[in-house]
Amino acid sequence: MRYISTRGEAPPLGFIDVTLAGLARDGGLYVPETWPQIAPETIAGFAGRPYAEVAVEVIRPFVGGAISDGDLSRMAREAYGTFRHPAVVPVSQLGANTFLLELFHGPTLAFKDVAMQLLARLMDHALAARGERTTVVVATSGDTGGAAVEAFRGRDRADLFVLYPKGRVSDVQRLMMTTAPDDNVHALEIEGTFDDCQDLAKACFNDLAFRDRHALTAVNSINFARVMAQIVYYVAATEHFGREIDVTVPTGNFGNVLSGWIARRMGAPVGRLVVASNENDILTRFFESHSMRATGVHPTLSPSMDIQVSSNFERLLFEMNGRDGAMTREQLTRFRDKGTMSIESDQYATWIEPVFRAGRASDHDTLATIRSVHETTGMQIDPHTAVGVKAARENLRDGVPMVTMA
Numbered sequence: 001m002r003y004i005s006t007r008g009e010a011p012p013l014g015f016i017d018v019t020l021a022g023l024a025r026d027g028g029l030y031v032p033e034t035w036p037q038i039a040p041e042t043i044a045g046f047a048g049r050p051y052a053e054v055a056v057e058v059i060r061p062f063v064g065g066a067i068s069d070g071d072l073s074r075m076a077r078e079a080y081g082t083f084r085h086p087a088v089v090p091v092s093q094l095g096a097n098t099f100l101l102e103l104f105h106g107p108t109l110a111f112k113d114v115a116m117q118l119l120a121r122l123m124d125h126a127l128a129a130r131g132e133r134t135t136v137v138v139a140t141s142g143d144t145g146g147a148a149v150e151a152f153r154g155r156d157r158a159d160l161f162v163l164y165p166k167g168r169v170s171d172v173q174r175l176m177m178t179t180a181p182d183d184n185v186h187a188l189e190i191e192g193t194f195d196d197c198q199d200l201a202k203a204c205f206n207d208l209a210f211r212d213r214h215a216l217t218a219v220n221s222i223n224f225a226r227v228m229a230q231i232v233y234y235v236a237a238t239e240h241f242g243r244e245i246d247v248t249v250p251t252g253n254f255g256n257v258l259s260g261w262i263a264r265r266m267g268a269p270v271g272r273l274v275v276a277s278n279e280n281d282i283l284t285r286f287f288e289s290h291s292m293r294a295t296g297v298h299p300t301l302s303p304s305m306d307i308q309v310s311s312n313f314e315r316l317l318f319e320m321n322g323r324d325g326a327m328t329r330e331q332l333t334r335f336r337d338k339g340t341m342s343i344e345s346d347q348y349a350t351w352i353e354p355v356f357r358a359g360r361a362s363d364h365d366t367l368a369t370i371r372s373v374h375e376t377t378g379m380q381i382d383p384h385t386a387v388g389v390k391a392a393r394e395n396l397r398d399g400v401p402m403v404t405m406a
């Protein structure tokens, strides 16, 4: 499998190079040259099989022979062996036709563990095969940092630098980032906001000489291997229900929901994808108005979704543009300069209307949803999940199970 950049100028690369590079050198994001397909019989055959085996089946075409089946199976077994639940990502029921896919059973309780545990192993393996080392730099508002520390600590081939904003992560998150005894892990507390952390990380990557000298790599969802690892649980969820499902995704950088879109594109029976936002609702406004307009970020109860611009939207935009890299590049340059971007009505009709719905929740809605779920089920959901559950409840279809990513 070869990967091409959404901005059309970086050279195509294989799976290993894409995983180790993260971002393309033209500033774009890598996507596979073609989308692999998965047959309904293949999905049906996943029934009763361990999650790690399903993972190998789903990701094999993306890896495209770059890693042997034996190695891939071992890494998947190890990665998902760190989860506390034997099903890895179990389904629970909230109401008559509403469900949660529980993505929080990994070592740091963040959904980021699902992809990060595998990604760290894939990277270490690839680096060992090449006799290389890498430096992972990641900015975090809390969840990604802990998941990255837990996944990369003690790995032979990677040094990890995590940048987090002082006073703006929870104590648990801070301790997860700062108490790993391993020499290859470095947590840096930044006087500033998450955006300041992200600007520092971006500055490292944009200095190409620095980037090459330290072999920098990114492990946020601009790294395609992370998006790839997340496709697995959408496919597994469709197997669980044995029919078409709708999925609601609490969304920040559009990585998780993009993985759902890819599962659908591969042929998994995912009907609609509901993009759930908090008050930072650039995506919800886009789905309503067909135009994207950046405003400031304001802090909410669901900080992992407090974003200005969703970086992974670029991958969907590239598809909407008929995979025209030059056009995508031009659109995004204009967006960066002017802060707005629109799509044509035929693009909307083809790509958005049949698949996507959107919803938003204020902090008030979030608390009300946490309360109502607790009252009806006894379950206490987290604020990000609650944003999803609110949007899910507003987008139910008769007879189609609605699954919220928790």
Ligand SMILES: *Cc1c(COP(=O)(O)O)cnc(C)c1O
Pocket: 110, 111, 112, 143, 144, 221, 250, 251, 252, 253, 254, 255, 256, 257, 304, 305, 384
């Ligand atoms: C990262 C994160 C999100 C946002 O996911 P994206 O892939 O960036 O859209 C939502 N909820 C939680 C709890 C997260 O950690």
